[in-house]
Amino acid sequence: MLEDELLDCLGHGAFRYFVDAVNPANGLVADRSRKDCPASIAVVGFALSAYTVAVERGWLTREDAAARTLVTLRFFEASAQGSTPDMTGYKGFYYHFLDLQSGKRLWQCEVSPIDTALLFAGVLTAAAYFNDATSSEVEIRALARELYGRIDWDWARNGKAAVAQGWKPECGFLHYGWQGYNEAALLYILGLGSPTHPLPSLSYVAWTATYQWERIYGCDLLYAGPLFVHQFSHAWIDFRKIQDSFMREKGSDYFQNSCRAVDVQREYARRDPNEYGTYGPDCWGLSAGDGPGLGTMRVRGRERRFFEYVARGVPFGPDDGTIAPGAALASLPFAPVLALSAVRHFLEQYPEWEESWQLPSGVNPAAPGADSRGWISEGSYGLDQGLAVLMIENYRSGLIWKLMRNSPPIRLGLKRAGFRGGWL
Amino acid sequence: MTASLSRRGSSLPGRYHLLIVGAGPAGLIAAQAAVRRGAKVALIERDLLGGTCLHKGCVPSKVIIRTSRLYREMRDAEHLGGRVPSGIEVDFPAVMGRMRRIRARLSERVSAERLATSGIDVYFGDARFAGPDSVTVDGNVLRFKKALVATGARPVRPPIAGLEESGYLTYENVFDLTECPKRLLVIGGGPVGCELAQAFARLGTRVTLVQDEPMFLGHEERDAAQLLSDALARDGIEIHLDTQTTRVRVEGSDKVADLVHDDAQRTVSVDQILVGVGTIPNVEGLNLEAAGVAYDSTGGIPVDDFLRTTNPCIFAAGDVCAENKFPHIETAAGRIVVENALFLGRQRLSAEVIPWCTFTDPEIAHVGMYVNEARQRNIPVKTFTVLMHEVDRAITDGEEEGFVKVHVREGTGKILGATVVASHAGDLINEISLAMSAGVDFHALAQVNQPYPTQSQAIRMAASAYVESRRMSVGAWLMTKLML
Numbered sequence: 007m008l009e010d011e012l013l014d015c016l017g018h019g020a021f022r023y024f025v026d027a028v029n030p031a032n033g034l035v036a037d038r039s040r041k042d043c044p045a046s047i048a049v050v051g052f053a054l055s056a057y058t059v060a061v062e063r064g065w066l067t068r069e070d071a072a073a074r075t076l077v078t079l080r081f082f083e084a085s086a087q088g089s090t091p092d093m094t095g096y097k098g099f100y101y102h103f104l105d106l107q108s109g110k111r112l113w114q115c116e117v118s119p120i121d122t123a124l125l126f127a128g129v130l131t132a133a134a135y136f137n138d139a140t141s142s143e144v145e146i147r148a149l150a151r152e153l154y155g156r157i158d159w160d161w162a163r164n165g166k167a168a169v170a171q172g173w174k175p176e177c178g179f180l181h182y183g184w185q186g187y188n189e190a191a192l193l194y195i196l197g198l199g200s201p202t203h204p205l206p207s208l209s210y211v212a213w214t215a216t217y218q219w220e221r222i223y224g225c226d227l228l229y230a231g232p233l234f235v236h237q238f239s240h241a242w243i244d245f246r247k248i249q250d251s252f253m254r255e256k257g258s259d260y261f262q263n264s265c266r267a268v269d270v271q272r273e274y275a276r277r278d279p280n281e282y283g284t285y286g287p288d289c290w291g292l293s294a295g296d297g298p299g300l301g302t303m304r305v306r307g308r309e310r311r312f313f314e315y316v317a318r319g320v321p322f323g324p325d326d327g328t329i330a331p332g333a334a335l336a337s338l339p340f341a342p343v344l345a346l347s348a349v350r351h352f353l354e355q356y357p358e359w360e361e362s363w364q365l366p367s368g369v370n371p372a373a374p375g376a377d378s379r380g381w382i383s384e385g386s387y388g389l390d391q392g393l394a395v396l397m398i399e400n401y402r403s404g405l406i407w408k409l410m411r412n413s414p415p416i417r418l419g420l421k422r423a424g425f426r427g428g429w430l
Numbered sequence: 431m432t433a434s435l436s437r438r439g440s441s442l443p444g445r446y447h448l449l450i451v452g453a454g455p456a457g458l459i460a461a462q463a464a465v466r467r468g469a470k471v472a473l474i475e476r477d478l479l480g481g482t483c484l485h486k487g488c489v490p491s492k493v494i495i496r497t498s499r500l501y502r503e504m505r506d507a508e509h510l511g512g513r514v515p516s517g518i519e520v521d522f523p524a525v526m527g528r529m530r531r532i533r534a535r536l537s538e539r540v541s542a543e544r545l546a547t548s549g550i551d552v553y554f555g556d557a558r559f560a561g562p563d564s565v566t567v568d569g570n571v572l573r574f575k576k577a578l579v580a581t582g583a584r585p586v587r588p589p590i591a592g593l594e595e596s597g598y599l600t601y602e603n604v605f606d607l608t609e610c611p612k613r614l615l616v617i618g619g620g621p622v623g624c625e626l627a628q629a630f631a632r633l634g635t636r637v638t639l640v641q642d643e644p645m646f647l648g649h650e651e652r653d654a655a656q657l658l659s660d661a662l663a664r665d666g667i668e669i670h671l672d673t674q675t676t677r678v679r680v681e682g683s684d685k686v687a688d689l690v691h692d693d694a695q696r697t698v699s700v701d702q703i704l705v706g707v708g709t710i711p712n713v714e715g716l717n718l719e720a721a722g723v724a725y726d727s728t729g730g731i732p733v734d735d736f737l738r739t740t741n742p743c744i745f746a747a748g749d750v751c752a753e754n755k756f757p758h759i760e761t762a763a764g765r766i767v768v769e770n771a772l773f774l775g776r777q778r779l780s781a782e783v784i785p786w787c788t789f790t791d792p793e794i795a796h797v798g799m800y801v802n803e804a805r806q807r808n809i810p811v812k813t814f815t816v817l818m819h820e821v822d823r824a825i826t827d828g829e830e831e832g833f834v835k836v837h838v839r840e841g842t843g844k845i846l847g848a849t850v851v852a853s854h855a856g857d858l859i860n861e862i863s864l865a866m867s868a869g870v871d872f873h874a875l876a877q878v879n880q881p882y883p884t885q886s887q888a889i890r891m892a893a894s895a896y897v898e899s900r901r902m903s904v905g906a907w908l909m910t911k912l913m914l
Contacts, residue, residue, distance in 0.1 A: 114693060176693035181672055182644045186652060218801050220813040220835070221895050229813075231653075255810055255840075279819035279830055302664065307508040311664055321817050322653040322833065324660055 009346060014063075016335065016349070017398040019363020021060055023391035024053040029106050033078025036106055038367075039385035044103040044112045048121040052392020054078060054128030055242070055406055058135040059399045072142045075132045079149040085109050087156075091175045098157030098203075100125060102172070116172030116180060119162045123193035126154055127242045130196075130416065134409040154415065159197035159205045167212030169193060169205065186216045187230045189238040191260070199419025210423045214252050222321060223273040226256070227266040231319020233293040233333040234393070236264040240339065241396040243416060244407035247428030254426075261340070268341040274320035281308070282327040284371040284380075288351035291333035292318040292325060295390070296367035296383035298375075305372060312373050312381075327372035328381075331365040332390035338401040355379065364391055446472045447772055449565060449574035451557040451716065454481025456748035457580035458540055459764030465549045469772055472574070473550050474557040474567050479540045482582055482601070482749075483760075489536055490605040491625055493529040495789055498632035502665070502791070510828050520634045522610035529605060559721035562741055576743050576771040579723070579731060580764070581716065583709035583749035588617065592678040596685050598703040601626075611635050611702040615687050617675050619646040621788040622706035624658060628790050630704075631665040638668045638698050640675055640689060647788060651801075654794045654851045657832060661792060668698075678703065711750040735778040736770045737763060745771055759784050783867040787856035792832045795859035798847025798866055801837055810840035814872075814892040814899075818852050821891065823883035829853035834888040836862060836872065838896060843871030854885060861889050872896050 007015075027036040027049075034045035035053045057074055060066040066074075085094035094109050095101060101111040102118040133150035136143035162169045164179040169190070171180045194213055197205035220229045230236060239245070245260035253259050275290035299314035312326045319325075334348035353359060356369070356379070364386040371380035399405045410416050411429055420430055448464045450457045453475035461473045478485050507514045538544075542552045555568035564573045585600035587593075599607070601622055612635060616627040619641025631637040639662065645655040646662075663669055673691040680686070684699040711730030718725050724740040725731045731739055731746040739746050747763035762782045769775030785797035804811040819830035832851035839846055848862040865875055875893035880886060 116692075174693055180692060215805050216802050217805070218813055219811070219840075220815045221899060222815045222817075224895070224898075226812070226899070277819060279817070302666070309506070309509075309664065311660075321815075321819075322656055324656075 012346070012349070013398050013402060015360070015363045016365075017059070017063065017395055017402075018065055020365075020391040020394035020398070021056050021063075021065055022362070023364060023386050023388060024056050024395075027388060028053065028074070030074075030077065031107075032081040032109055033074060034081065034104060034106050034109060035388055037103065037389075038387045043106070045106045045109075046103055046121065046388060047100045047118070048102075048124035049388030049392060050078060051121075051125035051128030052241075052388060052396065054125075055131040056392055056395040058131055058409065059395050059405060061135075062399075062403070062405055069142070072136055072140070072146060075136065075146055076142055076149075079129065079132070079146060079153065081109060082153055083149050089175055095122075096173065096175075097161050098122075098153070098155075099162065099173075114174065114176065116174050118172050119159075119169050119197075120171075120190055120193050122157065123190075123196050124238070126157070126196055127192055127410075129153060130413045131242065131406060131409055134413045154200070155202045157200060158203040159200050160203050162197070163205065163209055167209055169197065169209060169213075187218070187228050188235050192239040192242065195239075195243065195419035195423055196415060197419070198422040199415035199417070201415075201418075204422070207422055207424075210250075214250070217252055219252075219256055222270055225266045225269050225273075226258070227270065228252070228256070228258075228260075228263050230267070231292070231322055232317040233267065233271055233291055233319075233330070233337065234317070236267040236340075237333070237336045237393060237397065240264060241336075241393055241400070242406055242410045243420070244400075244404070244411055244429065248420065248425045248430045249427055250424045259428075264337075265340040268337045268344060271320055272344065279321075280325055280327070282372045284327060285329070288348045289329060290348060291330050291337070292320050292328075293330040293333035294318070295328065295330040295332070296387065297326060297328045298370050298373035298381040300373060310372065312370070315367075326370065328368045328370040330368050330390070332367065332394055335365060336393045336397040338397050342401060356382070362386070365394065366390075445563075445573040445575055446470050446551075447575050448472075448768070449572055449577045450474065450580060451565065451577070452481070452580035452582055452712075452748070452750070453479045453540070453552075454580055454582045454748060454760065455483050456760035456764040456767075457481070457578065458545075459761045460578050460580070460747070460767050461545065461550050462548065463765055463768040464772060467768070467772070469768075471550045472553060472572050473545065474553045474555065474565070474572075476554065476556050478537075479542060479545070479552075480537055484536060484540070485533060486602050486605060490529045490533055491601070491622075491629070492789060493532050494525060494605075494633075495625060495629045495791075497525045497528065498629040499791055501634075502632045520610065522633065523608070525610075525633065526605070526607065556715060558715065559717045559723070562721050563743065574743075576745070577721075578764075578767050578771065579716065579718075579739070579744065579746040579750055580748045580760070581712040581750045583711045583730070585705065586708045586710050588675075588705060588707050590617075590675050590678055593703070593705070596678045596680050596703070598678075598685075598705050600705050604704055607702075611700070613700040613702075614638070615640065615675075615685070615698055615700040615703045616706065617687075617703065618706035618708070619643065619648075619671070620706060620708065621647065623704070624662065624788060624790050626704060626706065627667055628662055628665055631662075631667045636666070636668075638670065638700065640670045640673050640687075642672070642674050644672045646671070647794065649800075650788075650794055650796065651835070651849050653833070653835075654796075654849055657792065657851050658788075658790055658794060661790065661831065709749060713750060735780050736776065737767050737779060738770070743771075759786075783863050785859045785863045787859065789856065792829075792851050792853050793855035795850045795855035796848070797859050797863045798845065799837060800847060800849075804837060804839075804846050809846065811837050811846060812840045812899075813837050814895045816888045816891045816895070818885070818888060821883075821885055821888045823885045823887060824852070826883065827853070827885070829885070834858065834892050836889070836892045836896075838872050843873045843896065843900075845870075845872050850888075852885060852888070858886055858889065861886055873900070 035049045036043040037046035057071040061068045061071045099117045099122040102115040102121045103112045129150045136146045164170045275285035278285040294317040298312040300312040302311045331352045337345040366383040367387045368383040373381040375381035447469040449472045465471045553567045557567045614635045616639045627639045677688040713725045722741040731751040737745045745767045748760035766777045769777045787795040814836045816834045818824040818832040836848045837846045850858045876897045
């Protein structure tokens with residue numbers, strides 16, 4: 007199959023998740039394809055972005071995409087905000103998981119700054135894309151402005167420099183903030199770019215103060231173990247040739263850094279230090295994702311501990327032999343040849359994936375499964391499918407990157423974070 | 431070159447050149463160093479010579495850790511190409527018996543008799559300052575020119591409801607156990623908690639480890655703490671991070687603890703509870719006010735960089751004042767006090783390169799600055815990382831877990847600090863400590879010839895990565911110039 011055809015299949019297949027898993031009444035999208043799964047606000051953010059791709063690729067009409075977007079934004083606009091436990095959000099932020107039907111908080115989960123940031127990356131993508139004068143598109147832009155303006159980013163610091171991981175009505179702020187290099191770049195940039203309650207610049211400084219610039223396997227990079235950390239913010243922001251003060255000091259940029267992260271992942275897979283015997287040059291990608299969850303068991307003479315959904319990373323672990331095929335696919339903009347080669351390898355090993363063209367969250371040939379190929383995650387996860395849609399499109403046309411380059415909050419946030427150069 | 435004092439020719443008969451309160455590592459080192467150089471030394475101890483380290487801390491814990499490692503290796507024999515022995519049973523009395531024998535053997539080196547033979551006047555009893563230059567002990571008044579307070583610290587008793595009534599262990603009495611608890615709750619994820627949790631788990635105890643911070647060993651690097659967390663989980667320890675123990679009670683023969691993580695609550699039933707949440711300095715009863723020595727019941731005795739207290743003739747060292755409570759810091763402090771108190775020295779504690787190590791498996795050792803400390807001081811820092819799975823000897827030993835990270839001031843070869851996570855990290859860190867103490871640039875470590883294969887090759891590999899990186903930078907710079 008030619009590259010274009012393959013990417014069409016993968017992109018469209020991944021997009022179908024959002025058609026299948028959405029509640030059309032409120033625009034909320036299930037976290038994963040399992041029955042009775044709640045909605046995840048982060049997945050909604052990916053959905054809102056994916057609708058714009060769908061229009062450009064002819065999978066949805068513009069009117070349909072705008073209507074889906076509008077339903078979603080109207081839901082969030084009308085949803086209850088407050089400090090009591092049965093709300094949908096607080097201080098403009100939203101709870102991580104919501105009931106797919108009622109939109110109320112589930113599982114006593116936290117008001118989540120990072121997941122709210124992922125949601126609003128989608129909201130702002132929609133606002134940038136739907137720029138016509140039709141009443142729907144005018145309303146989309148107005149709602150996006152209103153909802154984004156509601157968020158009290160500064161509150162989320164809890165008086166400290168870095169943003170807290172979350173807040174619950176039962177216990178207040180969770181105990182630790184976002185530190186070290188991780189997917190929170192997007193959170194800080196959106197927080198800094200707020201016209202109403204922005205984060206102060208010192209919060210970004212505090213976050214980057216915990217960075218580590220390391221030489222690992224001959225690669226100089228800003229270290230983060232799981233591959234998704236090097237991908238999530240890049241789904242929306244084109245980090246090519248723009249630098250904050252840290253990257254200026256290192257003579258690099260975050261895009262280049264993600265390219266190196268792929269190299270480190272492949273090198274780790276080549277070395278296979280835990281001797282799973284299943285990794286290789288086309289079988290790599292340790293990231294956050296589903297896992298066998300079998301606990302500790304002895305496999306081929308070694309005690310192995312198989313995790314459930316967890317952020318796996320290299321080279322310091324955790325590594326239970328589970329590969330996230332979607333993480334390799336989402337590396338497309340950074341290492342297209344390597345990513346495509348890995349995807350083709352996975353499709354050869356698991357040809358049944360071509361039925362849906364949705365890559366599962368994880369595979370672990372070292373863990374017992376239904377057949378000799380070991381454990382395979384059931385169904386699909388919205389985050390994986392959303393990331394696939396956006397990264398494939400960024401690789402092919404740069405659509406999302408181009409849209410967000412012109413998004414005022416993104417531009418302002420990047421500038422307040424000290425980014426300069428390139429398209430900025 | 432060192433000066434010396436004449437013990438017998440003192441112009442102030444009856445007055446000690448150096449009076450030391452506390453015979454732990456700092457006190458003993460200071461006493462031995464001072465008397466070797468001719469000083470008249472009094473050493474006062476109210477309990478056992480050798481202090482916590484020898485009797486209740488480092489020494490007994492290392493003995494037990496070694497045996498527990500053996501049991502782990504037996505169970506893991508297949509991984510190393512061996513056969514798992516059948517019917518592995520832990521003989522806990524034998525474990526504790528070995529610990530007591532080794533402790534007694536090492537205690538012999540610091541017996542009162544030996545110290546007295548070396549010329550130190552040893553007094554047993556509670557010391558109490560009677561004035562700025564005198565101490566009473568067991569009815570005697572001892573006068574001094576200089577004094578050192580090295581009374582150490584004791585375990586913090588956390589204010590957990592019901593804990594006192596339910597009874598619990600600390601490092602002070604855990605080594606008195608005669609039976610291995612079947613179920614143990616360890617409160618505290620610092621060095622003591624992690625080491626003992628792992629050791630007991632390997633001896634067959636079902637261990638629950640509760641830490642109120644989001645990661646173990648709060649001050650260590652995130653990756654080191656993550657590896658430790660994984661290792662502890664592999665040993666079967668039930669881990670609860672970012673979790674508070676809010677209440678303890680006795681139900682039948684069980685001790686039941688309530689744990690709270692954010693808003694989620696659970697209870698755990700155990701046979702014993704071990705608390706390792708830090709120490710508080712032993713400053714009570716010393717009548718430090720009479721000596722003009724300021725102190726704080728939680729922070730201890732404040733000292734300057736020369737280890738002087740607010741009374742310039744009285745020094746303090748070790749756990750009674752220091753932030754990092756490790757015996758090798760105490761020994762360094764003991765040496766410094768002797769120089770500064772008796773020989774007009776100007777030695778600073780901050781000038782010392784002091785590594786430390788948590789003796790879990792893998793061990794976690796550190797020296798110098800952490801990256802975030804360097805960045806807070808606006809020092810550009812680059813870390814050279816070698817994974818232990820890149821090191822031939824670690825592979826042959828089946829000890830591939832861990833890394834060597836050396837933090838270097840970017841653009842120079844100055845080593846700022848290092849973290850080592852490895853089976854023998856406590857030994858590996860010494861090469862880096864030596865380089866830092868001697869002011870040796872990192873590139874020099876790439877030239878060190880080492881026997882092959884050794885695990886310390888990891889350090890040379892990190893240094894070689896640095897050399898290669900420098901060559902590439904220079905090469906890139908030259909290319910830029912040539913192209914211009």
